[in-house]
Amino acid sequence: MPLVVPVILGSVRSDRLGIRAARFLTARLAARGHEAPLVDPAELNLPLLDRMYKEHPKGQAPKVLEDLATLLRRADAFVVVSGEYNHSIPPALSNTLDHFLEEYFWRPSGIVCYSAGQFGGVRAAMQLRAMLAELGTPSIPSLLPIPRIQKALNESGEPAEEWLGKAADKFLDELAWYAEALQAKRAGGTPY
Template sequence: MSLVTPVILGSVRSDRQGLRAARFLIAQLEALGHEAPLVDPAELKLPLLDRMYKEYPKGEAPRVLEDLAVLYRRADAFVVVSAEYNHSIPPALSNTLDHFLEEYFWRPSGIVCYSAGQYGGVRAAMQLRAMLCELGTPSIPSLLPIPRVGKMLDANGRPQEDWLGRSAAKFIGELVWYAEALKAKRAEGVPY
């Protein structure tokens, strides 16, 4: 089954390394026949959160939010690519995620975290788990941490060590399992 899985990038820094991780995940998902559009807040130039998408009168939200809402309603799952800033998630990621709510409901998420150091951003991932669950897109049990991201992935997102491809395959397999299960249940109806 082909799935729609937006890959939400969390950093807007000019020298960000997360784009490597996002490109890697997109390539892995597309190789399996899934649609994996990049949601890049640096390109989208999202406004700082003043009102959530749902708080705008119908048809009056900024175009960028309308377009994301359409994409998110089509989504079967989400992949969130997060750096670790001060042991937490980047502010651009929080801003990107917080614009929506119901569009995430009943869809799983997978967390890809990264850092320049050896821990691969896992401290940020722990905080992100709570946030994603509250948004209605609970994360799958597995994480895909990428330590020393600048060495593990080249600028185009190609892995420089074999273990990363194997880890990504397991991570994506688990995400697809949850996405297919929840897609089938959404087709039957949701609790409210």
């Protein structure tokens, strides 16, 4: 069943490596027949959070927030791509996520974390897991950590290592299972 799965990238650095992971995931999702738009904070250029989308008077939110809210409401699941900055998530990711709340409700998320080192960003993933649950988009049990991302993926997001494609397929199978289950439950109504 085709799903809408925005891939939310966390980094805005000029030499960011996370874009490789985002390209890899959007391509993998598209190959499965899913719609996987990239949510790139470097392109969105959101202001630092002053008012959440819902705090703007109806019809008066900036266009970039209105467009993103429309996409998030259409989503069946989210893939969040996060590097590890000081054992936590990048500030651009927090800023992007924090502009919204209800738009995430009752949809699962999957965490793709990465680093230039051997741990693959898993320390940031643990912080992100708590944040996503609070936002109403709990993460699936599996993570997709990508250690040594500069070697694992080329600039186009193509894997240089065989294990990564297999791990991504398993991760996306799990995410799709949760997305379809929650989609069916949302169709019957939510607790509020």
